[in-house]
Amino acid sequence: MPWPEKRGNKWRVRWDTGRVHPETGKKIYDSKSGFDDENTAYEYGLDRESDVRNDRYIARRDGAVLMKEYVADWLDGIDVGHLRERSCRSMARLYIVPRWGETAVGDIKPSSYRAWKKELLARPNVGADYGREILGLFAMMMDDAVEDELRKASPVSHKRRRGKYTKKVKEKKRHMDIADVHELACNALIYWGFAGYVFVLTMACTGMRPAELYALRREYSPPRWPAADPDEEQREESLERYGGDEPMSAIRVQYQHQWKDSVLSLLPPKYDSHRTLVVPRFLAELLEMLLDSHDSEWVFPSINNGPLAKANFTYKYWRPIADGRPASEEFERVRLGQKQLVVSRRPLPAWEGVKAYAGKRLYLLRHGHKEWLDEDGHSRVAVETRMGHELPGVEGTYSNVTPAMERAIMESLQSRWEGFVPSLGDDWEPRSPKALPVDLGGWMKAQVTALRNAD
Structure with missing residues (x-):
């Protein structure tokens, strides 16, 4: 008693x-x-x-553990991928610990949590999706605190929605037009060079994630792959599937480039989504021309011939490509006490942005690729596998991508290109501030001529 x-x-x-x-x-x-x-x-x-x-x-001394101590132990115990762990630690450091760090685990009340949730989602630097991710991480911590017998129940309600209904705001997107994609590629040609031209077309025609494109190595790109694949078993299986009398050119998604412990590292693709992506004939030709034009280990070297992942690609590359850029101008500097009027080391002409992508994300090219596949009526399993996703349930267990499905994708992408190329006309010439390492204009004229002869 x-x-x-x-x-x-x-x-x-x-x-x-x-x-x-x-x-x-x-x-x-x-x-x-x-x-x-x-x-x-x-x-x-x-x-x-x-x-x-x-x-x-729940003993008072157990519930008195401070959140900053519990969060540190909780993060040390999670078993997730490198990028996910980095994200969890960032959200905890920036949002959870500053608010709850000095509060005992057992003292967090549902009303206090709801007030924090409202304040967090109202912050201008926290978007709706990111805010839900932070709240989801906090909810997992509280659920585990209950299992650790530090609380009787979680302060986060999982039973029903509270508050007024707010419709989820979807990003405004336009249908991806291949003419817009080619205009982006032409802008990349001016700013970056031939590698940029092929990069944009490759992303639109494969749906690869940016980090996967940064890490694409020569041995995993046509025409070298699959013969150059260092994995003997994978090489033999791929040669059998993609070689033969009617070969299909393909890219092997083997890595992504990410920073890990301040070191640029080759890591498995997101969700371990290693996959093979057949590419249309025109893109296979461009990739072969690109590889023959440089000796970098990366298919898409940066402007300085290094790995793209070392650059802030969104701001240094994508924004000028999508938004446009004024011509390089002379500027004044003082050298050895003397004023000098100099020009940029890479003087560039002006070019217009692409209206459909001005201010928009690079990722929309990946989204647009799926739109093309859905529009052309390809099977769901072939589309989701190509995007690096897994189908859930029985459908994912029993479905399989066949060579016929891959060939259909390859042909539909080629047909889309062939429907666009004649609109360029016989007099199309690539615009570049310096000489290109390939005869892109001659190659394009050959494409147009071949299509007219076929008709």
Whole structure:
């Protein structure tokens, strides 16, 4: 039975927690002070002993663990991929610990959580999707705190939606037109060079993630792959599938480039989505021309011939390509005490942005690739596998991508290109501030001529 004790003008109650000290063997008691009268203190103690009997009791000393300590232990115990762990640690450091770090795990109330949720989602630097990700991480921590017997229940309600309904705002996207894609490629040709021209067309025609394109090595690109694949078993299987009398050119997605522990590293693709992507004939020819034009280990070297992942690609490459850029101008500098008027080391002409992509994300090229595949009526399993996704349930278990499905994708992409090329006309010439390492204009004229002769 609990027993109340008079302490000054207030009452304290003590109760048996049902636990025994592992070293001394003595019973462990818990207590709470601050009651105005003996009866209230006694009833509080009875409630706690009821919790002990029904296995609901959380000792005050257990729930007193600070969130900053619990978060650190929780993050050390998660078993996720490198990028996900980095993201979790970032969200905890920037948003969870600053708000809850000095609060005991057992003292976080549902009302306090709801107030924080409202404030977090209202921040201008936290988008709706990112905000939900932060809240989801916090919810997992609270669920685990319950299992660790630091709380009776999570302050995050999983039962029903609270508050007013807010419709999810979807990103505004336009249908991906191959003419717009080619205009982006032409802008990349001016700014970056032939590698940029092929990069844009490759992303639109394969749906590869940017980090996968950064890490694409020579041995995994046509015409070298699959013969150059260092994995003997994979090489033999791929030669059998993609070689033969009617070969199909393909890219092997083997790696992505990411920073790990401040070192640029080759890591498995997101979700371990290693896959083979057949490419249309025109793109296979461009990739072969590109590889013959340089000796870099990367299919798409940067402007300085290094790995693209070392550049801030979005701002240094994609934004000028999509948004346009004014011509390089002379600027004044002081050298050895003398004023000089100089021009950029890479003087560039002006070019217009592409309206459909001005201010938009590079990832929309990946989204647009799926639109093309869906529009052409390809099977769901072939489309999702090509995008690096897994189909859930029975459909994913029993479905399989066949060579016929891959050939259909290859042909539909080629047909889309052939439907566009004649619109360029016989007089199309690539625009570039410096001489190209390949005869892109001659290659394009050959494409147009071949299509006209076929008609």
